[in-house]
Amino acid sequence: MTTQHYRPTRALINLEAIKENVRNLKNFLKPNVHIIAVVKANAYGHGDIKVAEAAIEAGATMLAVATPDEALHLREYFPNIDILILGHSPISFATVAAEQNIILTVFSSDWVKQLQLTSNRPLKVHMKLDTGMGRLGVTTIDEMLDLYSEIEKTNGLLLDGVFTHFATADEENESYFTKQVDKLNQFISKLPNKPRIIHVANSATTLMKDNTLQYDAVRFGISMYGLAPSPYVQTKLPFPITQSFSLETELVSVKLLHKGESVGYGATYTADETIYVGTIPIGYADGLIRKLGGQEVLIDGKRAPIIGRICMDQCMIALPKAYNIGEKVTLIGKQNEEEVTIDEWAAKVETINYEIPCIITARVPRIYITK
Structure with a gap:
């Protein structure tokens, strides 16, 4: 049933713009590099289900979110596509994730040791490497190898991927970014076996940096919605992106x-x-x-x-x-x-463009434009 909205205030989401942004990225990437559509935080305030549909139609092959609840909501609508939770998941969610074929991020050997999986399905996990973000992830090669070993010897656990996140990919000064890349290379060189998928490139890295960092997949977040990760990246875009x-x-x-x-x-x-x-x-x-x-x-x-x-x-x-x-x-x-533009609003309130669509609350209906 179509919902009737009586107040004229509304957000219009141009799904064709999202599709175009994804298609343009696909043409820009090296062959066989997959696109992970980042639809966390209700697709940055745009609406996770409709955005995910558009992204998949345009060529995305995986969805990424931040929380278990976000993943479960998507799984109701998308029974077959891979869904990755980028943030922390409680141990109590592990069996549910296995049953629902939801991929979890792991970064702690202790977390793995406490697992008591009761599912007949394997639990897929992606190991998070902290190369300099200082947030989630193993910080040393010894920690990585320890975690790798725990995953390998745990029944029902499958290491499906490895990833990291760059802190300064959207800045002109590349010194810190280069340090993170160097540390990433050290980590990867010490992996006993390469998992199915390595993904390290966010929007800024994908659009601005050497294509060797595309690896097996890239995470398309802010720029899928037609927004540049920073004013500097805006001046260096390799193809146009359209605000949605x-x-x-x-x-x-x-x-x-x-x-x-x-x-x-x-x-x-x-x-x-x-x-x-x-x-x-x-x-x-x-x-x-x-x-x-x-x-x-x-x-x-x-x-x-x-x-x-x-x-x-x-x-x-x-x-x-x-x-x-x-x-x-x-x-x-x-x-x-x-x-x-969203960038104009962001400048007015002295924040980043990411924050603007996210703060438009749920009582503003999202109306989707498909042509």
Whole structure:
């Protein structure tokens, strides 16, 4: 049954853009290199199921998430594709993972020693190498060999892959990145046997670095959604990527604000001339955080600033003229020749573009565009 949405605020997800980004990456990669579509955090706020469908249709052969719950949600819709959990999984989830053919990340010999698998199916695992991120992973060759040995002698456990994560692949200075690559090479050279899949390249590494780092697969995360991992990478992209996320609503009120009158909580905005003010039904409970006060939106192809304090459910904008109720307002996306990008929002609130679609809350419906 199609859900009816009565509030005009909505996020539009262009699935064709995601498919195009995946297809372009596939053409860019060396032959036989697989694409792991990273759809953690509800596909970076875009919607995990629909994004996964699009990515698989375009050529992705594995999905990656961060948590067991995310993996189980995907498995309901995708019974056959490999699903990898990139983060920690509790030991209590191991048998469930084996039954559901979900691949776990391992980085601790103690974790393996405590396993008590009761499944007739093997539990596939990927060993995480910490080459300099300082987060999850074995940090020395001895630790790696110890973990490798524990995996090999544990009934029902199968080492399916090895991976790492680069901390500075999106930066111009390559000194730290090079150190991580050197450590990675040391790890791999000491592996007793190569597993089925080695994957080390995130979006930035894949797009910017030597193709030898593509190994058997690459993890396509932020750039699958049409966003560059950093401003530096944006200037060096080997092929165009298309932003897939936009955010829009409508005017629900228009009124005159006379010179000297104020708007919103705290009366923080006072008109220095008579203007039209429009109210739109989106606020910080939707992810339009208060720090976005002053950010411009688009109406009739023109920019208009948010004025006053952003409320929980609505905010006000200064209009260039009177508009009818129901006039479309674009907060992220294009109108005519103007565009407000996710990167613009990120700069406004002094964060990275990854964070912006993730903070748009679940009460903003995701509407999917397929053409």
